[in-house]
Amino acid sequence: MFIYGTLTDPRQLSAVTGREFTREPARLAGYCRLVARHGYPDLVVSPGSVVDGFLIRDVDPDSLRALDSYEDEGRLYRRRPVRVSVGDTVVDCEAYIGIDAA
Numbered sequence: 001m002f003i004y005g006t007l008t009d010p011r012q013l014s015a016v017t018g019r020e021f022t023r024e025p026a027r028l029a030g031y032c033r034l035v036a037r038h039g040y041p042d043l044v045v046s047p048g049s050v051v052d053g054f055l056i057r058d059v060d061p062d063s064l065r066a067l068d069s070y071e072d073e074g075r076l077y078r079r080r081p082v083r084v085s086v087g088d089t090v091v092d093c094e095a096y097i098g099i100d101a102a
Helices: 010-017 061-070
Strands: 023-035 041-056 077-086 089-098
Touching: 010 061, 023 089, 041 077
Parallel strands: none
Antiparallel strands: 023 041, 023 077, 041 089, 077 089
8 A cells, every 4th residue: 555645654554553564665656745625635646746655565454444444435535556666666556546536
């Protein structure tokens, strides 16, 4: 999972999921980060732009349900497949992208 907003705070991520995850710096090309009308960070398609965030791996089903609930998946955000760069490696993962941008 690529995280780029409030969940980049390890305390917030742990409060939401009840777990601690190893985080790796990651970059998502083709999007920019902004604060959406609802007041939270969002990703918007923007060719040539890059968003810095973190990749967390091995998100278990319970954590995924907790993340979906936190992100209000289906109402504010949709979990979408993305490809991020972690160092020199490209990784397929998912990110929460605002409904208006999805």
